[in-house]
Amino acid sequence: MHIPDGYISPQSCVVGFAVAVPAIGLAVRRVSRSAESRAVPQLALASAFSFLIMMFNLPVPGGTTAHAVGAALIAILMGPAAAVVAVSVSLLFQALLFADGGVLAYGANVVNMAVIMPLVGWGLFRLISARAPIGSPRRVVAATAAGYVAMVVAGLATGLWLGVQPLLFHTADGTPLYNPYPLSQAIPAMLVAHMLIAGPAEALVAGAVVFARERQARRELPAPTPTWSWRKTALVGAGLIAATPLGLLATGTAFGEWSGVQLAQRWGALPDGFARYTDWWPYSPLPDYGFDGGGYLVVGYWISAFVGVAVIVATIWAAARLRRSPSPSGGGAATPKT
Amino acid sequence: MTVPAWLAVPHLAEPPATKRVHPFLDRTVRQVGAVISRTTDHSASIRRDPRVTVLAMVVWLVACGLVRQPHIMIVALIVTFVVVAVQGRSALRLVGALAVPVAVFTTVLIAPSALSVVRPGTVVVTLWSTSGAAQGLTASGITTLVLMVSRALISAAVVVIVTTSTSWMRLMAGLRGLGVPGLFIEVATMAHRYVVVLAGTLVDTVMARTARSLGAVRTSADVGFAGATLSATYTTMVTLADDVHQAMVARGFTGRLQDPEPAPVRAPDVAWGLGVACAAATLLIGDRLVG
Numbered sequence: 211m212h213i214p215d216g217y218i219s220p221q222s223c224v225v226g227f228a229v230a231v232p233a234i235g236l237a238v239r240r241v242s243r244s245a246e247s248r249a250v251p252q253l254a255l256a257s258a259f260s261f262l263i264m265m266f267n268l269p270v271p272g273g274t275t276a277h278a279v280g281a282a283l284i285a286i287l288m289g290p291a292a293a294v295v296a297v298s299v300s301l302l303f304q305a306l307l308f309a310d311g312g313v314l315a316y317g318a319n320v321v322n323m324a325v326i327m328p329l330v331g332w333g334l335f336r337l338i339s340a341r342a343p344i345g346s347p348r349r350v351v352a353a354t355a356a357g358y359v360a361m362v363v364a365g366l367a368t369g370l371w372l373g374v375q376p377l378l379f380h381t382a383d384g385t386p387l388y389n390p391y392p393l394s395q396a397i398p399a400m401l402v403a404h405m406l407i408a409g410p411a412e413a414l415v416a417g418a419v420v421f422a423r424e425r426q427a428r429r430e431l432p433a434p435t436p437t438w439s440w441r442k443t444a445l446v447g448a449g450l451i452a453a454t455p456l457g458l459l460a461t462g463t464a465f466g467e468w469s470g471v472q473l474a475q476r477w478g479a480l481p482d483g484f485a486r487y488t489d490w491w492p493y494s495p496l497p498d499y500g501f502d503g504g505g506y507l508v509v510g511y512w513i514s515a516f517v518g519v520a521v522i523v524a525t526i527w528a529a530a531r532l533r534r535s536p537s538p539s540g541g542g543a544a545t546p547k548t
Numbered sequence: 549m550t551v552p553a554w555l556a557v558p559h560l561a562e563p564p565a566t567k568r569v570h571p572f573l574d575r576t577v578r579q580v581g582a583v584i585s586r587t588t589d590h591s592a593s594i595r596r597d598p599r600v601t602v603l604a605m606v607v608w609l610v611a612c613g614l615v616r617q618p619h620i621m622i623v624a625l626i627v628t629f630v631v632v633a634v635q636g637r638s639a640l641r642l643v644g645a646l647a648v649p650v651a652v653f654t655t656v657l658i659a660p661s662a663l664s665v666v667r668p669g670t671v672v673v674t675l676w677s678t679s680g681a682a683q684g685l686t687a688s689g690i691t692t693l694v695l696m697v698s699r700a701l702i703s704a705a706v707v708v709i710v711t712t713s714t715s716w717m718r719l720m721a722g723l724r725g726l727g728v729p730g731l732f733i734e735v736a737t738m739a740h741r742y743v744v745v746l747a748g749t750l751v752d753t754v755m756a757r758t759a760r761s762l763g764a765v766r767t768s769a770d771v772g773f774a775g776a777t778l779s780a781t782y783t784t785m786v787t788l789a790d791d792v793h794q795a796m797v798a799r800g801f802t803g804r805l806q807d808p809e810p811a812p813v814r815a816p817d818v819a820w821g822l823g824v825a826c827a828a829a830t831l832l833i834g835d836r837l838v839g
Contacts, residue, residue: 215703219613220614223613302736313605313609313703385687388695
């Protein structure tokens with residue numbers, strides 16, 4: 211994912227620095243305000259850790275390699291600002307010591323790996339883990355998913371940087387001056403490599419470290435008390451059910467969901483198979499989420515939503531009861547607070 | 549007493565596998581070893597002002613990035629490599645180690661775009677024909693290939709020139725003199741030292757694993773082990789960060805970073821920087837004239 215020098219124009223590099231420099235400045239200011247003297251050694255070692263993670267190169271078909279970055283992991287554990295600084299420093303090592311990633315392209319690489327990756331990873335982790343308690347497996351799942359998605363998004367961004375070059379920078383006869391592959395080729399190429407190789411690598415790194423930390427936390431902390439409640443769930447569910455008639459604001463029929471009459475009107479004729487099978491199940495109690503006559507649309511939506519939710523909840527409850535084997539002590543799972 | 553038959557037959561230990569048993573981990577250890585040697589190389593000896601060095605590097609790279617004519621680009625490449633040769637044999641060796649993979653990688657990546665079936669154009673090197681039409685390498689494709697490979701090589705060579713003439717500490721001081729935030733520079737300076745420490749921990753863990761192994765191990769098993777190793781390395785990192793912080797506080801560190809007064813720029817350094825700028829300007833003027 212490192213963009214070497216020569217692949218993007220100096221003008222694009224200026225844009226990269228124009229985004230990267232304020233981002234690093236903002237991150238430095240935030241870190242300075244929050245952690246004072248601990249920030250320097252923590253960030254230094256996080257940067258060294260990120261650098262070492264990038265040493266684990268996984269073979270990619272085609273003779274190249276891919277590697278994790280650790281940006282999502284550092285953002286999850288230390289915050290996005292710390293991750294911006296740590297990964298930026300790590301990229302500086304690579305550019306200046308190993309020519310891995312260009313010097314002029316440093317800004318673009320910082321944008322992709324030190325800004326986009328940590329922010330996406332941190333945001334997705336917060337979204338998925340929500341308020342899951344420390345030691346919860348949900349946090350491990352969240353970290354794994356966050357690492358994967360963050361890497362893929364960063365790969366997409368790299369594809370965009372590369373793909374716009376032949377569009378914007380070429381000679382009068384169309385000869386590309388920098389990366390010659392257009393967006394239609396650069397983006398799929400980057401996405402395939404990141405979705406299949408680099409993304410799983412980042413997911414492995416994030417998931418493995420968070421798993422180890424959560425396991426340690428479970429040993430050290432008392433068993434977490436579930437914080438979700440039936441009352442809150444019921445309230446949210448009731449709110450969503452009440453909001454279902456909002457769908458009536460959209461007029462027309464969704465693509466592919468036409469009735470036989472609508473299809474015949476659109477095409478002028480009805481295919482034989484469609485005519486034969488379109489009404490083979492006439493026993494729906496609430497056809498099109500409403501009543502047979504077509505009136506009381508809003509009430510029909512409410513009743514449909516309530517019935518649907520009730521059927522799903524009952525099915526899952528019955529399946530869980532069937533699956534649960536009787537405990538010898540007669541104890542069950544902790545009941546949630548209401 | 550006679551020796552029983554089973555004792556009379558010599559039992560030889562299974563000879564260790566001669567092929568690599570941990571290809572993934574072996575490769576990783578070699579790379580980490582290269583990192584350690586690179587970061588502990590203190591052979592940089594030229595006392596040029598690091599601010600001038602960084603600015604000159606950027607100016608030269610920008611100029612090469614703006615060149616459009618392949619002939620001028622090759623001239624720039626030759627000039628850069630001449631400067632590398634002047635730096636010394638170690639610089640040449642380092643460029644050789646970096647340049648070959650860079651050139652190969654860029655060529656492999658960009659060469660398909662030079663084919664007429666990928667990007668239509670005037671075929672100058674016919675490789676095959678389809679329906680009577682010549683197919684092969686196009687003029688524009690070759691131009692792009694030459695430009696990109698040259699730029700990648702020049703960038704690698706410039707990095708070697710800078711890092712073999714300027715130590716990391718001085719380079720960071722130069723960046724600080726150019727306005728990079730103090731916290732960023734402090735973190736980069738410390739991280740440069742602790743890369744070696746963490747790398748050593750990583751290598752020890754991996755070597756312990758390979759020393760316990762007999763027979764070939766699948767790459768997937770090694771990758772899983774790598775994940776566990778990273779977890780352990782993270783824990784080491786956190787513990788070390790706390791220890792280092794306590795050591796810094798014990799020595800009077802309060803979190804406030806102090807910048808030493810920067811040394812004034814010397815006349816020879818200014819002259820050197822202007823020389824690089826003139827060379828870059830000459831390059832661009834020549835490029836525009838030829839084009």
